[in-house]
Amino acid sequence: MRAAVVLTTVVIAALLLQTTLLPLTSIGRATPDLLLIICVYLGLHQHTVAGAMGAFVLGYLQDAFSGSVVGLNAFGMSLVFTLVYLTSQRLWVDNAISKVVVVFLASVLKTGAILVLIAVFLSAGNLWQTVVQYLLIEAALAAVLSPAVFALLTLTQRVAVAEEE
Numbered sequence: 001m002r003a004a005v006v007l008t009t010v011v012i013a014a015l016l017l018q019t020t021l022l023p024l025t026s027i028g029r030a031t032p033d034l035l036l037i038i039c040v041y042l043g044l045h046q047h048t049v050a051g052a053m054g055a056f057v058l059g060y061l062q063d064a065f066s067g068s069v070v071g072l073n074a075f076g077m078s079l080v081f082t083l084v085y086l087t088s089q090r091l092w093v094d095n096a097i098s099k100v101v102v103v104f105l106a107s108v109l110k111t112g113a114i115l116v117l118i119a120v121f122l123s124a125g126n127l128w129q130t131v132v133q134y135l136l137i138e139a140a141l142a143a144v145l146s147p148a149v150f151a152l153l154t155l156t157q158r159v160a161v162a163e164e165e
Contacts, residue, residue, distance in 0.1 A: 003160040004050075010156060011038060011058065014149075019065050030134035032141035033107060035062050037149040039077045040106050043084025044093060045157075055081030072117055076110035083109065096147050103146040107139035 014034035022031045035058045042051040042058075059077030063070045084102060087093060093102055115131060 002163055003157055006156045006160040007054075007153070010153060011035070011061075014038060015061055015065060018062075027137055027141070028134055030137040030141060032138065032145045033110075034142075034145070034149060035059075036077070036080065036107055036110060036142055037103055037146045038153065039080050040084050040099070040103050040146070041150055041153050043081045044088050044099070044102070047085060047088075051085070052078070052081055069118075069122070072114050073110075075117065076114050079113050080106045080110050096150075099150055100143045100146055104139045104143040107142045108135065111135050111138070 014037075018031070018034045022034070025031075039055045039058050042054050045051075046054065055077045056074050059072075059074035060070075062073040062077070066073070084093075084106060087102065091098075093099060111131060
């Protein structure tokens with residue numbers, strides 16, 4: 001129970017950072033997606049229904065706070081969780097370099113999936129050009145920040161579990 005409270009606190013802090021401070025330090029329009037890093041962490045370490053629900057809630061929160069079409073980020077996060085979970089079942093993704101690569105690929109996947117949904121259901125216009133310009137930068141920023149976020153999440157989980165015992 002305590003681990004869930006700690007994870008919820010980290011998610012709220014990441015959401016606040018992502019919606020307030022990180023846009024001020026962005027490179028062009030590219031900002032790192034902290035919630036995506038947490039989603040990848042869930043896919044790697046929480047192989048339960050709660051992990052899948054957590055990924056969906058992360059995406060839904062991102063939709064609610066970003067003002068975008070509701071459901072796009074929720075779908076993207078659910079897709080990322082599913083593929084990271086399946087990847088972690090088949091491949092050894094436990095060292096820092098592989099986690100960075102997974103976060104980079106997850107960022108590209110999520111953005112690509114959202115773009116496909118926008119192209120199918122909404123009018124895309126010049127959106128493709130804008131997104132493609134910043135896609136790799138945003139994915140690289142998320143990958144660079146991922147070791148620090150993973151370390152924080154691992155530390156908070158260990159402290160929460162130790163306090164429960």
